Amino acid sequence: MFNDLSSPAAFLATRRSGKPRDMVAPGPDSAEMREILSTAMRTPDHGKLAPWRFVTIEKDQREAFAEILHSAYRIDKEQPGRLEREAIEQFAHQAPSLVVVLYSPREDSKIPLWEQELSAGAACMNLLSAAHARGYVGGWLTGWAAFSDEVRDAFGAAPEKIAGFIFLGTAGAELSERPRPDYDDVVSAWQPA
Template sequence: MTPMDMLLTRASCDHLADPAPSETQLAEILATAMRAPDHGKLRPWRYVIIQGEARPVMAERIIASMKRLDAEAPEFKIEKRRKRFSTMPLILALGMHLRPDHKIPLWEQEMAVAAATMNVLNALHATGFGGVWVSGDVVEDPVLAEEIGFPAPHRLAGFLFIGTPQGDLPTPKRPDPAEFTATWTGKPVTFAADRT
């Protein structure tokens, strides 16, 4: 697979089983995050590895967070999250170590975390693993963030579920890049993707 083939075939995958990356493999995969664009060299990305017996414990923290945020959270949604967080081979909590008073705006710090996460997803695919980035309402819960290790002003950016894809990788139809691209000639551009 060429590097371009690798990038063009990557897709999120949540049908995952063991094995997850080994400690050595995960260290190499996370090294790719350190190559993300990072204005000011703030390195705002933080990663918490959740595996083994810590997974059902995290699942219960997720459920508690859901109930804090919505006392009437549907039982099917609670059980779905409990199962996923308890059984995924490896979970990576994505932290944003934010510095609100720094000259680098918060949005740039958050984008650096997102860019680093995309590098991790690409590296997972390049090494034969799969992953999916999940978020949801719980990433807005400061109590959960603090329980994981991200007290305010730091935050959660979500979780990566990581493992070995089961079956064929999904091959979602991707839109034509031309629909999202325009050439500026001195006047505001429009995009085909925005035309209804």
């Protein structure tokens, strides 16, 4: 289902991040996910390097994902408390669909790593916008798991990094507007000295 809005700017102005813990079924089916990820790949990419990858975690793999998270968390905290364990379980099982986005730098390229990193971030944003266009809500999370080498190693290997965990589904709660910066605080016209 595509959002029907009067202009592309109006469409983009309606995108909101959803809290993954509030997302409910349905999430994108396999054909919709393919379309969403194909759209996400249409991102600025100087040098045509595709310095990012997408790994989907299907519903039947969420328990295995939770085990990886628990194991990685225990590396730094041998005896996590009940609330920490519950938070890990919630993270692993929330929302109908989950995509792990990996920043995959091409270190042998003349394209600066910073530009490649920006492309990975743009791919994440395109993914969220593509999901919104299909009528789904998305949430881009990082947290400790995105910076854990052990979690990263379940999906790739150094020098890759997890750019984010992108959860997709249907909004199970009203999406709220968050405070946005004041236009004049972040936009200026350059004047030569």
